[in-house]
Amino acid sequence: MSEHSGTSGISGTAFLKGHGTQNDFVIVPDPDGRIDLSAADVAALCDRRAGIGADGVLRVVRSAAEPAAAGMAGQAEWFMDYRNADGSIAEMCGNGVRVFARYLVHAGHAGSGELAVATRGGVKRVRIAADAPDGTPGDVTVDMGRAAFPGPDGVTVTVDGRSWPALNVNMGNPHAVAFVEDLAHAGHLYEAPATAPAGAYPQGVNVEFVVDRGERHVAMRVHERGSGETRSCGTGACAVAVAAIRRDGADPAATGEAVRYTVDVPGGRLVIEEFPDGRIEMTGPAVIVAEGVLA
Numbered sequence: 516m517s518e519h520s521g522t523s524g525i526s527g528t529a530f531l532k533g534h535g536t537q538n539d540f541v542i543v544p545d546p547d548g549r550i551d552l553s554a555a556d557v558a559a560l561c562d563r564r565a566g567i568g569a570d571g572v573l574r575v576v577r578s579a580a581e582p583a584a585a586g587m588a589g590q591a592e593w594f595m596d597y598r599n600a601d602g603s604i605a606e607m608c609g610n611g612v613r614v615f616a617r618y619l620v621h622a623g624h625a626g627s628g629e630l631a632v633a634t635r636g637g638v639k640r641v642r643i644a645a646d647a648p649d650g651t652p653g654d655v656t657v658d659m660g661r662a663a664f665p666g667p668d669g670v671t672v673t674v675d676g677r678s679w680p681a682l683n684v685n686m687g688n689p690h691a692v693a694f695v696e697d698l699a700h701a702g703h704l705y706e707a708p709a710t711a712p713a714g715a716y717p718q719g720v721n722v723e724f725v726v727d728r729g730e731r732h733v734a735m736r737v738h739e740r741g742s743g744e745t746r747s748c749g750t751g752a753c754a755v756a757v758a759a760i761r762r763d764g765a766d767p768a769a770t771g772e773a774v775r776y777t778v779d780v781p782g783g784r785l786v787i788e789e790f791p792d793g794r795i796e797m798t799g800p801a802v803i804v805a806e807g808v809l810a
């Protein structure tokens with residue numbers, strides 16, 4: 516039985532469902548900022564048995580209509596109000612912003628090509644490739660900005676009695692990246708992995724487990740703060756790529772050359788490119804799969 520109170524409080528609200536490499540989202544169009552989405556509403560929408568089911572919610576609101584985004588209205592007409600499946604707010608969602616851009620085109624708010632999206636992590640520029648002749652939607656690329664490495668050093672991640680050192684990477688939101696021998700060693704990931712030292716992540720953390728697949732090619736699993744294990748995480752894939760790039764001694768700032776890594780996730784494949792100025796671009800599929808109205 517669901518512990519959530521249901522979506523009756525937002526009955527009649529239009530929604531869509533979309534995903535990027537199976538990181539899935541309920542999209543709630545709210546152009547004029549009239550919907551007050553509580554944490555309980557979000558959790559009920561994301562409930563995979565009693566709700567629509569998703570890893571998170573994307574509320575689509577004009578930047579000018581959202582106090583948190585009004586300062587970005589001159590640069591980006593639309594604000595992505597992202598929430599995790601448990602109703603918590605996160606600073607950034609990389610797959611979310613790609614799906615958000617796909618929605619803007621789907622709804623006729625933007626044409627394919629380039630557009631800007633306001634997020635809590637700042638304005639992100641997105642490119643939407645043209646659809647293939649057979650109708651396959653073109654990939655969506657987002658400029659994710661630069662990674663930061665906030666420390667602390669010496670952090671470890673532990674699952675089922677195995678521990679690994681982790682690198683802290685901030686992609687707007689916090690990630691701990693651990694290279695492991697086998698993705699199965701991450702276990703069932705029903706709960707958040709243990710981290711040490713205690714208090715290293717007062718705001719929580721997304722944890723990525725990574726293995727090598729080939730040259731500049733890795734695979735990962737992720738436990739997301741506020742959503743549990745998901746089939747993809749865009750900010751996580753970027754964090755993994757920059758961790759792998761540094762581990763492999765291929766830092767573009769040092770070599771002056773852009774570096775591209777392929778990151779396989781359980782739900783598909785993302786391509787991450789880091790440029791000499793530190794900017795990171797992420798490319799992959801993003802699609803809308805359903806739309807309806809909440810009963």
Ligand SMILES: N[C@@H](CCC[C@H](N)C(=O)O)C(=O)O
Pocket residue numbers: 538599604605606607608609610611688689721739740741742745747748749750751
């Ligand atoms: N799936 C997202 C990340 C969503 C936010 C994350 N759970 C957090 O709390 O930081 C992505 O694609 O980046």
